[in-house]
Amino acid sequence: MAEVRGGAPRTSPKRSEDPRLLTGRALFVDDVHLDGMLHVAFLRSDFAHARINSVDVSVALEREGVVAAYTAWDLGDYWQPGPLLVAPPPTIERLEFNTATHVPLAKDKVKHVGEPIAMVVAESRYVAEDALADIVVDLEPLDAVVDIEKALDPDAPIIHEELGTNLAAHVIQEKDSYDQARAQAHLVVRRRFEYDRGASAPMENRGIVARWDEMSQELTLWDTTQAPIPIRNGLAAMLGLLESQVRVIAPFIGGGFGPKIMMFYPEEVLLPWVAMRLGRPLKWIEDRQESFVGTTQERGQVHEAELALDQDGRILGVKDVFVHDSGAFDPYGLTVPINSQCTLLGPYDVPAYYSEFKVVFTNKTIVTPVRGAGRQHGVFVMERLLDFAARELGIDRVEIRRRNFIDPEAFPHDHKIIFQDSAPLYYDSGNYQPSMDRAVEMIGYDDWAEEQARARGEGRSVGLGIVAYVEGTGIGPYEGARVSVEPSGKVRVATGVGTQGQGHFTSFAQVVAEELGVEVADVHVTTGDTREFHWGTGTFASRGIVVAGSACLEAAKSVRGKVLDLAARELGVPPDAVALGGGRAFVSSDPDRGLGLGDLAVRANPLRGSSPRRTSGRTEGARPTGSTP
Amino acid sequence: MSRQPTLRVSINGTTYERTVAPRLLLSDFLRHELRLTGTHVGCEHGVCGACTVLLDGASVRSCLMFAVQAQGREIMTVEGLARGDELHPLQAAFQDAHGLQCGFCTPGFLMTLIPFLEEHSDPSERQVREAISGNLCRCTGYENIVRAVLLAAERGQDAVGDRSMPAVTTSGTRSAGGEPGGSGCTDDSILRPRPDDDG
Numbered sequence: 046m047a048e049v050r051g052g053a054p055r056t057s058p059k060r061s062e063d064p065r066l067l068t069g070r071a072l073f074v075d076d077v078h079l080d081g082m083l084h085v086a087f088l089r090s091d092f093a094h095a096r097i098n099s100v101d102v103s104v105a106l107e108r109e110g111v112v113a114a115y116t117a118w119d120l121g122d123y124w125q126p127g128p129l130l131v132a133p134p135p136t137i138e139r140l141e142f143n144t145a146t147h148v149p150l151a152k153d154k155v156k157h158v159g160e161p162i163a164m165v166v167a168e169s170r171y172v173a174e175d176a177l178a179d180i181v182v183d184l185e186p187l188d189a190v191v192d193i194e195k196a197l198d199p200d201a202p203i204i205h206e207e208l209g210t211n212l213a214a215h216v217i218q219e220k221d222s223y224d225q226a227r228a229q230a231h232l233v234v235r236r237r238f239e240y241d242r243g244a245s246a247p248m249e250n251r252g253i254v255a256r257w258d259e260m261s262q263e264l265t266l267w268d269t270t271q272a273p274i275p276i277r278n279g280l281a282a283m284l285g286l287l288e289s290q291v292r293v294i295a296p297f298i299g300g301g302f303g304p305k306i307m308m309f310y311p312e313e314v315l316l317p318w319v320a321m322r323l324g325r326p327l328k329w330i331e332d333r334q335e336s337f338v339g340t341t342q343e344r345g346q347v348h349e350a351e352l353a354l355d356q357d358g359r360i361l362g363v364k365d366v367f368v369h370d371s372g373a374f375d376p377y378g379l380t381v382p383i384n385s386q387c388t389l390l391g392p393y394d395v396p397a398y399y400s401e402f403k404v405v406f407t408n409k410t411i412v413t414p415v416r417g418a419g420r421q422h423g424v425f426v427m428e429r430l431l432d433f434a435a436r437e438l439g440i441d442r443v444e445i446r447r448r449n450f451i452d453p454e455a456f457p458h459d460h461k462i463i464f465q466d467s468a469p470l471y472y473d474s475g476n477y478q479p480s481m482d483r484a485v486e487m488i489g490y491d492d493w494a495e496e497q498a499r500a501r502g503e504g505r506s507v508g509l510g511i512v513a514y515v516e517g518t519g520i521g522p523y524e525g526a527r528v529s530v531e532p533s534g535k536v537r538v539a540t541g542v543g544t545q546g547q548g549h550f551t552s553f554a555q556v557v558a559e560e561l562g563v564e565v566a567d568v569h570v571t572t573g574d575t576r577e578f579h580w581g582t583g584t585f586a587s588r589g590i591v592v593a594g595s596a597c598l599e600a601a602k603s604v605r606g607k608v609l610d611l612a613a614r615e616l617g618v619p620p621d622a623v624a625l626g627g628g629r630a631f632v633s634s635d636p637d638r639g640l641g642l643g644d645l646a647v648r649a650n651p652l653r654g655s656s657p658r659r660t661s662g663r664t665e666g667a668r669p670t671g672s673t674p
Numbered sequence: 675m676s677r678q679p680t681l682r683v684s685i686n687g688t689t690y691e692r693t694v695a696p697r698l699l700l701s702d703f704l705r706h707e708l709r710l711t712g713t714h715v716g717c718e719h720g721v722c723g724a725c726t727v728l729l730d731g732a733s734v735r736s737c738l739m740f741a742v743q744a745q746g747r748e749i750m751t752v753e754g755l756a757r758g759d760e761l762h763p764l765q766a767a768f769q770d771a772h773g774l775q776c777g778f779c780t781p782g783f784l785m786t787l788i789p790f791l792e793e794h795s796d797p798s799e800r801q802v803r804e805a806i807s808g809n810l811c812r813c814t815g816y817e818n819i820v821r822a823v824l825l826a827a828e829r830g831q832d833a834v835g836d837r838s839m840p841a842v843t844t845s846g847t848r849s850a851g852g853e854p855g856g857s858g859c860t861d862d863s864i865l866r867p868r869p870d871d872d873g
Binding site: 057059060062063064066067068069070071073075076078171245246247248249250297298299300302332333545546547548 | 695697698705706709710711712713714715716717718719721722724751752753755756759761765768769770772774775776777778779780781784810811812813
């Protein structure tokens with residue numbers, strides 16, 4: 046029998062996580078019930094911009110069932126603006142950036158609707174919400190900045206008085222001279238593009254359960270986050286705990302789409318701190334109304350853009366000047382607008398590019414990456430300009446794109462600007478035309494006019510859009526994974542990223558199963574629990590399978606090597622005579638001679654002495670099979 | 675404190691008697707009092723459908739009902755569908771057709787579709803889309819949900835035709851809920867969950 050490299054062929058198995066999700070047995074944050082648990086509700090601002098004169102929670106505290114209430118003034122030194130999560134790329138030369146990060150509870154001013162002002166802790170969520178009505182807030186409403194194009198007007202109200210401006214950032218990136226390109230152009234297409242705001246609205250709202258265990262001196266947080274490890278690290282620092290004292294669990298998460306990687310939300314900062322003070326577990330589950338104003342959003346931009354072309358429709362240059370809405374704070378730095386700026390260039394050879402943007406503060410919910418994280422704003426600008434140019438030049442929409450794709454022989458291609466990860470926007474390889482050809486063929490583009498006419502005849506207006514783009518994705522910096530074989534022969538995999546429906550429990554298991562020659566069903570995956578795996582960043586930018594999946598593969602390869610070594614010694618053959626398959630290690634030429642992986646795991650970890658490992662003829666101590674740090 | 679009424683209600687074949695606050699939502703009663711957390715809450719105002727349960731066999735939003743309104747009624751939640759480790763045919767079809775991603779909305783879809791498939795043993799795609807129009811999903815784009823429903827219906831039809839159910843279903847073990855001694859499969863009962871024997 047030839048070696049079966051992995052019991053998991055490259056197929057699409059049923060998802061391992063589905064039975065739990067389908068039967069209602071999957072643990073989501075709001076499913077966590079702890080003895081003595083108290084419930085939290087937040088009083089949020091109804092005003093976009095207002096000065097706070099006072100916040101009085103004394104009546105709320107008298108209500109039966111209310112345990113505690115907090116305002117900004119109750120937090121003492123713990124009241125701090127949150128961290129700047131992503132610093133602007135230091136490699137961009139023409140860049141101005143003003144930081145204003147959000148605070149746990151509003152103190153002097155409220156700066157957007159939904160900003161938390163006070164926190165109530167009660168025996169039930171019902172009582173906690175009742176008590177919000179008991180809180181007296183003396184507010185002085187101020188004019189609000191709502192139109193991003195007016196945010197920098199001389200008479201605009203200033204949101205962050207310490208900055209003296211609503212300008213959060215001003216960035217210019219330039220490749221060669223657009224003005225020169227324009228001077229030679231046969232055609233210049235100029236348009237304005239407005240993008241409105243949106244909320245990503247995952248089906249599961251945000252939620253947090255925090256428990257401080259006085260006996261073990263450990264904090265456990267169940268959090269609907271896409272990034273449990275950074276949450277743990279940040280909370281440990283804020284709370285003065287060791288990272289080993291904080292465990293963050295992101296169990297099943299009901300959709301993320303970006304906002305669940307914002308760090309740190311006020312609620313994430315407050316619940317652990319209060320749970321430690323009260324000595325009781327706390328739960329806060331966002332309701333949908335809160336979600337629409339308290340969970341981060343995206344999209345608001347206005348672009349003035351132009352495209353310069355020669356008479357054949359070849360791009361000579363692009364100029365794009367846009368304004369980006371940051372909302373009331375800018376904790377996520379420039380990730381979104383730089384994505385817009387860079388992704389605009391897409392698969393096209395653009396000899397000259399002038400891109401300038403201003404980021405403005407407005408009295409709206411904070412903006413952080415949401416599904417696409419700004420990329421599609423740039424793509425839409427470019428693709429629409431190409432459509433308009435095609436129409437004016439009388440060139441087919443597909444053809445004008447073909448003429449401008451970077452030639453497959455011209456890679457690597459340097460766009461000569463800096464991407465959001467601070468590195469040059471540099472394409473190592475690419476070949477775009479075949480993808481376009483295939484799409485056009487599958488759509489039936491050549492016969493499209495007939496199909497459209499037929500649809501019109503049936504009373505249906507059907508359009509066809511042609512879009513090409515290159516996405517900077519699978520972003521770093523790193524992830525890790527631990528793979529171990531248990532005495533039962535089951536394989537355990539843990540990685541640091543969280544899961545919001547990507548199918549990680551199956552896809553990571555497939556990667557490992559193939560390497561170790563076991564069934565996918567015998568590989569048990571844990572994601573999003575900092576106790577199971579200690580280091581990493583999170584789930585975003587389509588990076589889970591790329592980065593964490595690669596870590597799973599590397600760890601599995603390492604375990605595979607150890608299994609082969611040990612099996613070879615136990616079976617008395619050279620390692621290259623051993624194959625893995627069906628949950629066993631066996632002699633390739635004599636498949637009946639073999640050992641189960643579970644048996645090998647036991648033999649790898651004897652109670653006395655060590656399991657010697659034969660390496661290049663020498664025998665030395667080996668680590669247990671199942672431990673790949 | 676006002677007097678707390680006593681609620682007596684049958685859920686997944688088990689009768690519960692609890693003292694509840696009059697304003698307690700049925701969704702919160704199921705999730706937080708009985709710890710039947712498979713019923714999910716997405717919007718709490720009847721829009722998203724995640725909290726759908728069966729009330730006397732009909733789909734209802736548990737976030738739009740007070741628990742006390744279920745007095746004396748029979749409720750089925752998503753926890754009542756599978757029999758042990760054996761998935762209900764509709765659940766199996768969802769898994770086979772990849773009709774779920776994050777899975778948060780899924781219990782609501784299932785509980786909306788159970789009575790629909792009882793009434794429509796051979797639904798068209800348009801009917802399926804209409805049936806799920808009150809349930810929101812943010813991951814799938816609905817395509818695979820529709821496929822899953824059509825697959826479940828198709829399997830139900832097959833089973834009726836030859837009386838030997840495909841592996842994902844169990845011949846003769848799923849009878850109309852509440853009908854003692856129900857046996858075999860009929861075209862409108864095949865997808866109907868069976869109450870627990872020990873209820």
